[in-house]
Amino acid sequence: MEATREIYWNIGHGVVLPMYLLSMVAVAALAWGIWRRVPRYRLGKPLNRFDSYEERVKRMIADVFGQEKVARVKDGGLFHAFFFWGFGLLFIGTMLVMIQADFFTPLMRVNILSGEFYKAFSLVLDGAGLLAIVMLAGLFARRFFIRPEGLETSADDYRIHVLLFAILITGFLIEGARMAVTELRQDPGLAMFSPVGKLVAQLFTPYAEENIRTAHRLLWWLHFVLVMGFIAAIPYTKLRHIFLTSANAFFAPLEAKGTIATINLEDESIEQFGAATVKDLSWKDIFDADACTSCKRCQERCPAYSTDKPLSPMKVVRQIGEQAESAPDGNLVETVGQDAIWSCTTCRACQDICPANIEHVNKILEMRRNLTLMEGAFPGDEVRTAVGNIEVNGNPFGLAFAARGEWADGLPVIGMESGQEVDILYFAGCYASFDKRNREIAKSFVRICAAAGIRVGILGKEEKCCGEPVRKLGNEYLYQMLASGNIELIKGYGVKRIVTTCPHCFNTLGRDYRDLGLEVPVEHYSTYLHRLLESGRLEMSPDDFIFTYHDSCYLGRYMDIIDQPRELLAKAGGRIREMDRSGCDSFCCGAGGGRIVAEEKLGNRINVARVRMARETGAPLLVSNCPFCLTMFEDGVKTGGFEGEIMVRDLAEIVAARLTV
Amino acid sequence: MKVLVCIKQVPDMESHFKPNGSGTWFSESDLAWRMNEYDEYAVEQAVQVKEKLASEPELTVLSIGPDRIGEALKKAMAMGCDRAVHVQDNDSAAKDPWQIASIIAAYAKAQGFDLIFTGMQSQDRGSAQVGAIVAELLEYACVTTIVGFEFTGGAVTVKRELEGGIKGVARLKPPALFTCQLGLNVPRYPTLPNIMKAKKKEIQTIAVADLLREEPLSATTSFHAPARKGGGVVLEGDVGPMVDQLLAILREKTSVLR
Ligand code: SF4
Ligand code: SF4
Numbered sequence: 074m075e076a077t078r079e080i081y082w083n084i085g086h087g088v089v090l091p092m093y094l095l096s097m098v099a100v101a102a103l104a105w106g107i108w109r110r111v112p113r114y115r116l117g118k119p120l121n122r123f124d125s126y127e128e129r130v131k132r133m134i135a136d137v138f139g140q141e142k143v144a145r146v147k148d149g150g151l152f153h154a155f156f157f158w159g160f161g162l163l164f165i166g167t168m169l170v171m172i173q174a175d176f177f178t179p180l181m182r183v184n185i186l187s188g189e190f191y192k193a194f195s196l197v198l199d200g201a202g203l204l205a206i207v208m209l210a211g212l213f214a215r216r217f218f219i220r221p222e223g224l225e226t227s228a229d230d231y232r233i234h235v236l237l238f239a240i241l242i243t244g245f246l247i248e249g250a251r252m253a254v255t256e257l258r259q260d261p262g263l264a265m266f267s268p269v270g271k272l273v274a275q276l277f278t279p280y281a282e283e284n285i286r287t288a289h290r291l292l293w294w295l296h297f298v299l300v301m302g303f304i305a306a307i308p309y310t311k312l313r314h315i316f317l318t319s320a321n322a323f324f325a326p327l328e329a330k331g332t333i334a335t336i337n338l339e340d341e342s343i344e345q346f347g348a349a350t351v352k353d354l355s356w357k358d359i360f361d362a363d364a365c366t367s368c369k370r371c372q373e374r375c376p377a378y379s380t381d382k383p384l385s386p387m388k389v390v391r392q393i394g395e396q397a398e399s400a401p402d403g404n405l406v407e408t409v410g411q412d413a414i415w416s417c418t419t420c421r422a423c424q425d426i427c428p429a430n431i432e433h434v435n436k437i438l439e440m441r442r443n444l445t446l447m448e449g450a451f452p453g454d455e456v457r458t459a460v461g462n463i464e465v466n467g468n469p470f471g472l473a474f475a476a477r478g479e480w481a482d483g484l485p486v487i488g489m490e491s492g493q494e495v496d497i498l499y500f501a502g503c504y505a506s507f508d509k510r511n512r513e514i515a516k517s518f519v520r521i522c523a524a525a526g527i528r529v530g531i532l533g534k535e536e537k538c539c540g541e542p543v544r545k546l547g548n549e550y551l552y553q554m555l556a557s558g559n560i561e562l563i564k565g566y567g568v569k570r571i572v573t574t575c576p577h578c579f580n581t582l583g584r585d586y587r588d589l590g591l592e593v594p595v596e597h598y599s600t601y602l603h604r605l606l607e608s609g610r611l612e613m614s615p616d617d618f619i620f621t622y623h624d625s626c627y628l629g630r631y632m633d634i635i636d637q638p639r640e641l642l643a644k645a646g647g648r649i650r651e652m653d654r655s656g657c658d659s660f661c662c663g664a665g666g667g668r669i670v671a672e673e674k675l676g677n678r679i680n681v682a683r684v685r686m687a688r689e690t691g692a693p694l695l696v697s698n699c700p701f702c703l704t705m706f707e708d709g710v711k712t713g714g715f716e717g718e719i720m721v722r723d724l725a726e727i728v729a730a731r732l733t734v
Numbered sequence: 735m736k737v738l739v740c741i742k743q744v745p746d747m748e749s750h751f752k753p754n755g756s757g758t759w760f761s762e763s764d765l766a767w768r769m770n771e772y773d774e775y776a777v778e779q780a781v782q783v784k785e786k787l788a789s790e791p792e793l794t795v796l797s798i799g800p801d802r803i804g805e806a807l808k809k810a811m812a813m814g815c816d817r818a819v820h821v822q823d824n825d826s827a828a829k830d831p832w833q834i835a836s837i838i839a840a841y842a843k844a845q846g847f848d849l850i851f852t853g854m855q856s857q858d859r860g861s862a863q864v865g866a867i868v869a870e871l872l873e874y875a876c877v878t879t880i881v882g883f884e885f886t887g888g889a890v891t892v893k894r895e896l897e898g899g900i901k902g903v904a905r906l907k908p909p910a911l912f913t914c915q916l917g918l919n920v921p922r923y924p925t926l927p928n929i930m931k932a933k934k935k936e937i938q939t940i941a942v943a944d945l946l947r948e949e950p951l952s953a954t955t956s957f958h959a960p961a962r963k964g965g966g967v968v969l970e971g972d973v974g975p976m977v978d979q980l981l982a983i984l985r986e987k988t989s990v991l992r
Binding site: 338341344346445446447448449450451454457460461464465466467471472473474475476534549550 | 746748749750764765766767768920922923924925926927929930
């Protein structure tokens with residue numbers, strides 16, 4: 074006898090009609106539940122996330138079925154991924170049964186669920202069911218017994234756990250009951266391919282066939298109703314993430330990470346800049362609130378949240394959803410709160426880890442734009458002063474713009490205004506130009522280039538702040554003024570390649586300036602020096618040292634530059650002791666998002682927290698490659714009381730100290 | 735009701751100042767320009783009056799100088815002034831406070847302003863005379879260095895700074911002129927819609943010759959960095975002889991050992 078099974082055994086084909094009718098009701102409830110939310114999304118401004126269809130679909134499939142983002146965080150993530158695969162296989166199996174029973178058998182008279190395939194099918198589904206139950210038990214234990222801090226549990230969670238357990242268990246009970254009457258008696262060999270079902274079947278064997286059949290019918294209907302209930306409940310419970318979070322993988326931005334919409338300042342029809350209400354955000358921003366699974370990963374990683382500031386990216390996302398529901402015309406900025414909005418360092422830790430492809434940073438930026446451009450607000454008077462300084466002198470310190478190039482006095486650099494040929498334009502940025510400690514970065518970089526025979530040009534007093542801090546504070550107007558000045562200058566000199574030592578300049582010139590017409594390749598010195606070293610143009614005489622390395626947010630998370638600086642440091646003789654939070658999981662120094670010019674008045678200090686993490690590696694040296702990070706860490710060493718325990722150096726200083734020439 | 739604010743564009747004080755060719759003022763190369771700090775308080779106060787009186791007053795901002803001062807006028811309009819008067823003068827830096835005040839008074843005379851605000855002084859010349867002279871020429875009541883301002887029932891109550899941290903309160907009726915001091919208010923940061931609107935507001939240009947009738951009463955004769963008051967002396971060598979040297983210096987140049 075060929076291995077197969079009778080579909081609708083003990084139920085009869087009469088069930089088909091009511092079954093399909095009920096299924097349609099469930100699917101209709103699902104569709105209506107989702108559709109009903111659409112007007113809420115429509116409150117937002119238009120944004121095209123339906124372009125590049127193919128790429129989006131591909132990414133969605135990889136994201137959803139691969140469970141890559143979910144599983145990146147082992148705690149909870151692995152349980153979820155395996156549960157998903159288990160449950161997903163059961164779903165596929167059920168679909169196959171449906172197709173077989175209601176299409177192949179009546180229409181084509183073929184049976185795909187037979188023979189060797191059926192054996193494999195049975196085994197896989199049995200395993201999948203077991204996997205799903207075990208993983209669900211894990212998730213259950215995590216949520217209700219060993220709950221991680223900050224995990225919020227609602228009534229939904231109880232209902233969903235009960236429902237899923239009930240579906241899985243009734244599934245096995247039906248199988249067991251069927252097998253107790255059929256396979257166990259007629260084809261014990263086949264029963265081996267349903268090991269869990271076989272175990273369950275043994276529970277039934279003591280009973281009379283008639284009773285088993287009755288139980289089977291009842292269980293079958295119970296299982297069916299539960300499954301329909303599950304489908305219908307999706308949009309009305311947290312289960313909605315099955316659809317909405319998956320859809321968000323499709324809607325995820327395709328642009329380079331960190332892309333911010335450049336406001337057209339020539340457009341006189343714009344009356345509202347930034348987001349005062351949810352209606353000033355895009356529909357995707359409102360959709361994001363529905364796609365959020367409250368997994369609190371973003372909150373856990375947020376440097377502002379971890380240092381007791383009133384900002385939780387998860388809460389911001391949720392507040393936008395709530396506001397869209399309750400008061401779409403209400404003041405969103407007030408709901409979220411200025412202190413929360415200004416606390417963000419735009420470090421992107423939240424967005425990077427979010428399994429639901431939610432875009433936190435630009436939401437916060439849009440609210441900042443409203444505060445800055447519509448209300449002239451600042452997080453503090455010191456920021457007001459710094460912004461005024463940037464306006465007048467092109468640097469936040471308020472130092473004379475004419476002194477900007479003085480750091481290079483006596484060094485082998487070429488002023489671009491001389492018209493001489495250069496290999497690279499070194500865009501020094503404000504901190505390396507003016508700040509005493511950070512000038513060491515600029516000087517070291519120039520010395521390294523000289524040793525490698527690179528002709529370095531600088532803009533000197535013509536260079537202005539790249540505009541990054543003010544842009545991240547929401548001041549698009551000042552940013553564009555600064556940017557267009559710099560761009561005109563750079564284009565005028567016919568520059569071929571720009572190298573920066575500041576990751577913020579690097580991101581801004583290399584990505585943001587594109588929108589304003591700068592096409593010149595821009596590089597951070599980490600990768601530039603790495604190439605010089607690889608090509609043999611740069612030579613170092615290594616000497617032994619132990620260090621830990623801090624990934625600047627705007628290099629690591631924003632630009633995926635993680636290995637090159639480590640390799641450079643290794644070639645310089647360094648042995649690394651990694652911090653727990655490194656690479657894409659790095660913890661911000663506290664200076665991003667314009668916070669470099671702001672005092673940290675709320676909670677405790679981010680920079681001290683980070684220096685402490687560095688100290689905990691036992692390494693006596695903390696290396697970074699960003700003037701903002703260096704500033705924050707030098708300060709963190711002092712205010713945190715780590716003096717004499719750990720030193721802070723820039724990558725350029727390490728390399729410059731080991732030059733062979 | 736009509737309100738006038740007089741402002742000046744000055745170099746940022748962090749700039750590197752060098753004497754100009756004739757050595758009577760600073761050279762304008764490599765300077766960053768901004769609105770005189772005290773004038774920002776004046777603009778802010780005028781805008782606050784306008785806001786309080788529900789847009790009834792018309793706010794005119796006036797400045798004297800070359801083309802570059804257009805930036806300062808635009809900023810004042812972005813902060814809330816309605817219109818600007820640019821007294822075109824490429825040689826404004828060479829005029830003394832009497833002439834500057836005369837120019838302003840010549841413009842303001844026929845306009846019938848109820849309130850005039852100026853900064854307490856300019857950050858570059860710092861004469862602190864222009865406001866008071868304008869009031870005198872227009873025969874307006876005048877209060878200088880105000881740090882508090884209230885307009886109620888058609889009269890103004892101001893607080894002004896006196897010597898030694900003491901404050902005085904004065905009440906007066908328009909027309910009146912006030913010079914504004916640090917502490918009066920926090921100048922607003924112009925919003926983007928207001929910056930855009932300011933671009934469309936009227937700037938009336940008047941040639942300085944049309945307003946200037948007066949000769950200077952004072953002249954700046956020289957502009958230079960203060961002479962270095964002696965240098966430090968570094969004693970070097972063995973401790974014994976250095977102590978002797980130090981004692982000799984103290985005896986000779988100071989009275990500490992006498
Ligand atoms: S970008 Fe960084 S600081 Fe801002 S909310 Fe996200 S994690 Fe927090
Ligand atoms: S925003 Fe993303 S990371 Fe944060 S709780 Fe929601 S799903 Fe999780």
